[in-house]
Amino acid sequence: MSTKQPASGSAKANAANELNPRTTTYEFLGPPGAFLISLGVPLTTYALYFGCSEHSGGCPPALVPARISLALSDPAWWKGLWDTQAALMYLGWYAFCIAAWAILPGDRVEGTTLRTGGKKVYKINAFSTFLLALGLTSGAIYRYGPASFTFLYEKFVGFITAAVIMSIVQGVACYAASFRPGAILALGGNSGNPIYDFYIGRELNPSIGSFDLKTFNELRPGLILWTLIDISMVCEQATRRGGFSQVTDSLWLTLLFQGLYVADALYNEPGIFTQMDITTDGFGFMLSVGDLAWVPFVYCLQARYLVFTPVVLGPALTAVVVLFNFVGYYIFRTANGEKNDFRNGKNPKNLQFFTTESGSKLLTSGWWGRSRHPNYLGDLLMALAWSFPTGFATPITYFYVTYFAVLLIHRQRRDDEACEKKYGKDWKKYMELVPYRIIPGVY
Template sequence: MLAQEVTKRKGSRGPRKDDRMATPLEAMTATLAPKTTEYKFGGPIGATISYFVLPLIAYFVYFACRRDACDLTKIASSFRLPRDVNEWISVESLGVVVGFMLLQALLYCIPAGKAVSGSILRDGSRLKYRMNGLLSLIVSVGVFGALWYYRQPVTFVYDHFLEMITAVSIVAFVLSVVAHSMSLQRGVMLSEYGNSGNFLYDFFMGRALNPRIASVLDMKMLIFGRFMLIGYILAGLSMLAKQYETDGKVSLPMVLVCAMQFLYVFDGLYFEEDILSINEFSKQGVGFLICYAIMVFRPILYSLPARFLVDNPVELPQMQIATILILEVVGYVIYRWSNTQKNSYRRNPDSESSKRLKVLKTARGTNLVISGLWGFVRHPNYLGDLMMHLAWCLCTGVGHFMPYLTFVFLLLMLIGRANQDDADCRKKYKLDWDTYCNIVRYKIVPYIF
């Protein structure tokens, strides 16, 4: 056969490396363990710096917004590092985090909810995932409610927030080690982002693409769909309970924050199948970046508005309440509608709803949607996400900047993600991407960015 012919050049001792057929071992290695060809996050140097920067930012958010002060202008005068190690970590806080993790792992393994197939992997296989996130949410909130009813210390997260940051950081690091250890086993599929050969970089980005414990417990689903989402809802409820314990009532801004965040989490778990298509889930390996950013960074930021309201109760004018509700509703509609359009088209481009969308056919044989919300901006789901997060922050009033870090960090993250997506697609689609950008001109915010 022509594909099997080997060309010999005059004077050569044998086939060139580029001309010979790959051996079965080489083919398997290329499929399961492709080498990283392009660094992200500044490469090994950027990864090494991030090991220190991410925890520093997490602790900064706590120390900059505490019970005695939550004002950037007063950080220098109120800043104080605890000298007692027991203020940084305790057996109780570590026990709470590990116990919560074990509960979520147990609930995930319960054979309830439908089993769906994930994205097609490089070897043509598709992993099965159990979609029972709503069950986990209901059980977790039910346990919290029962503990509150029987007067157990449900305000523990607020009362020991610094200890909880350290405890979650420890658990996140341990999971990073577990995932990296699993990537060293033979036959494990590796992420194309975390197989450079540089340990510091690979440990940060994550080598193992889909690590599973006992072939049942999927680490990505546990981290993304359980620990992060359900975790920061329970953290918010802890803040709500603390405000009730302190003031004897729960303020309207606190109710709004917790209700809007609950809607966000409920949506994420109701449409849990959508998470399987995001880039972090389908291409990113499990490493320090995912473990720390998802388990520590995001819950700290998402719970910041509620934590602020415990010690800084505010009265909102009716106009601001109306603005909050409009932002939340419009943002949620954009977020949900755009995600539904995207995932519906990906699952079945021949469905009636998908056929109504206009597409740009590319030389690669794939299509780029250029109508609906996706013809409005390139990332309408990002726009909706930002609007909802801004609504949460507005519940804290407009007199302090610190609670708005929730919105600021999400904005920076999504801008970076949109720029990276633009660079990747430009390499992937070449001239077709220029045509697409001329049709859909803005990335996230119309006429601005």
């Protein structure tokens, strides 16, 4: 007969607190900032559409306060944000991505070690999903013509609404599910404040069986949809101008650059399992609205602008923009390649490194000797190359570059703070060896 007594309520509570310690510091200015950003991201997504759209009068349109007030007070304007057909199409798209994840073959890759000592195992087939989506899209366009794939442009605002609603539903559902026993919480999302925790993400890895919602949303529904939206913009311009041969070089470049960026991210899917979004951040409204609404419907702004404001670059300017983009891509890819090789125990370039007291090794030569985040430099150069094809008639098409610079600087600061806590005095020694944050010699 066993004499083992069941764990008391206080013992269980202590164990839970050790596994999921309470968050004691805030980011994004705490609950007020989380609340404002939660409202601001969807509102900005809509604002970038209405502020740069032929349907609203240009980029930017000639808006006057009286006209804005009249629109916002008109029930028909609010009703126009909803499109049942677009909502059903979006649900169908999301279901397609889930089905492709489940059906298409893919390798199994382990993530980083969790606080429980175990590791999550992820199925990787995002690139296969991308190729399948492109194949089906290309077949439909070939069979039915470019006009058959202009609906993403025509129903753009309806798709935004559908994506925002999906983001809210997922954020609320994940927040509610995070209170179940045994859930592993994000170290930064267990503050006890519902507004902040809902935004930042309370549970680290919300999953249904082997289906991990965070990594799925990170790469599939929004990122692939971004490319499909760009293709829809090309089809819209082709329909207006009399065929694909009449599509402007600027729009083709935008599709090429952004499509290759997406393809690279999906092809190198295992690389995301060491990123802060996956290893540290919980999955809440911040990531759901960013992945599902912000990425596809804001990042396509240049392509959408070029539909109704065609720009012809010519051979010389095209060559300059192509060179600019691929210099950025070269830095981005080679820097990430050096880091991934080193993390996997390889060092084909014999790069120098600094060993901390904990035994961790930090690169101090190659691209990672020039700055602590050289891949961010490549990202910024590519962002500029995506905006250059739109010309300089409006600053709105350069919103992505501005936003991305702020985002990357914020990420760099978060990463540096985390490393300082992790490595202590060794981090100061490392910063002496690699003093620049992103841009060598500048910042």
